[in-house]
Amino acid sequence: MFATRLIRAGELIIAERPTVLASKKVSPEPSFNDAALAALSDGARASFMALADSCSPELSHPLLGRIAINSFDSGPMTDDEDTLVEFAATYITLSRANHDCVGNANYQWLKTRWCGQFFAKRDIPAGEEITVSYTFALTQAERHAALKERYSCECLCKTCSDATPEDVRRSDQQRKMVAHVRDALQSALYSSLCPTVSEESLQRVLEHAQEEGMMISYATIAFLASRMLTKREGPVVALKWLKVARQAYVTTLGKEAWEVSQVDKHGWFLTTVLRSRGAVYSWP
Numbered sequence: 001m002f003a004t005r006l007i008r009a010g011e012l013i014i015a016e017r018p019t020v021l022a023s024k025k026v027s028p029e030p031s032f033n034d035a036a037l038a039a040l041s042d043g044a045r046a047s048f049m050a051l052a053d054s055c056s057p058e059l060s061h062p063l064l065g066r067i068a069i070n071s072f073d074s075g076p077m078t079d080d081e082d083t084l085v086e087f088a089a090t091y092i093t094l095s096r097a098n099h100d101c102v103g104n105a106n107y108q109w110l111k112t113r114w115c116g117q118f119f120a121k122r123d124i125p126a127g128e129e130i131t132v133s134y135t136f137a138l139t140q141a142e143r144h145a146a147l148k149e150r151y152s153c154e155c156l157c158k159t160c161s162d163a164t165p166e167d168v169r170r171s172d173q174q175r176k177m178v179a180h181v182r183d184a185l186q187s188a189l190y191s192s193l194c195p196t197v198s199e200e201s202l203q204r205v206l207e208h209a210q211e212e213g214m215m216i217s218y219a220t221i222a223f224l225a226s227r228m229l230t231k232r233e234g235p236v237v238a239l240k241w242l243k244v245a246r247q248a249y250v251t252t253l254g255k256e257a258w259e260v261s262q263v264d265k266h267g268w269f270l271t272t273v274l275r276s277r278g279a280v281y282s283w284p
């Protein structure tokens with residue numbers, strides 16, 4: 001999949017309904033899988049069958065072998081706590097995107113529109129391949145092991161091909177740092193202890209996240225930083241970080257994402273607090 005024109009960061013590249021949507025929990029009988037394949041239109045079936053097959057002996061049915069290595073997570077289909085079963089969505093077009101350890105696009109399942117979407121994580125020039133990350137493991141060694149296990153393939157992505165051993169060491173360190181700070185901020189939300197991490201340190205971590213293409217972590221850290229700084233520095237500083245979080249979530253997941261609605265709730269709360277003190281602030 002290649003960009004035919006300049007695609008700006010945050011642009012919706014493609015939205016597509018899945019061809020096959022399968023529960024990750026239930027393993028249907030072969031006759032059910034046969035019926036599911038037969039129910040597809042001729043064009044959809046031909047395109048689905050042209051996808052790579054895992055050829056795993058445990059996934060002997062052609063439907064399951066293709067779902068195993070071409071599907072994206074689509075999350076639960078309902079809000080019912082008792083039936084929070086994850087689904088795997090396989091697409092005619094999205095499933096053909098290749099992997100890169102720093103993909104330039106992010107996949108997002110949007111339940112309200114019942115479709116998968118790719119958003120540009122950064123500007124993508126015309127002619128560049130559109131890639132997503134198949135694994136979010138932190139170190140290069142872990143990512144390569146994950147790709148080997150699920151797809152039985154070596155990582156030939158551009159990021160890994162271009163990287164020197166020093167680049168890999170630095171990247172591994174940066175990713176671990178981003179994950180560590182994100183998890184520490186998350187834990188602090190449920191603790192009475194307030195982390196002493198400075199705004200300058202947080203800014204550096206965001207730069208690492210951006211460099212590594214970890215844009216969901218980028219947004220999450222900015223959001224959690226805002227929550228932490230509400231207590232420590234007050235609503236004006238918190239609002240500044242919340243705006244960074246909103247921008248990052250909108251860019252990576254689209255403005256209809258659930259995460260954006262959560263950020264907005266806090267934004268409206270903070271602006272209400274500030275207005276009650278006579279200050280003029282608006283959200284978003």
Ligand SMILES: [Zn+2]
Pocket residue numbers: 100101155156157158159160161
């Ligand atoms: Zn790679």
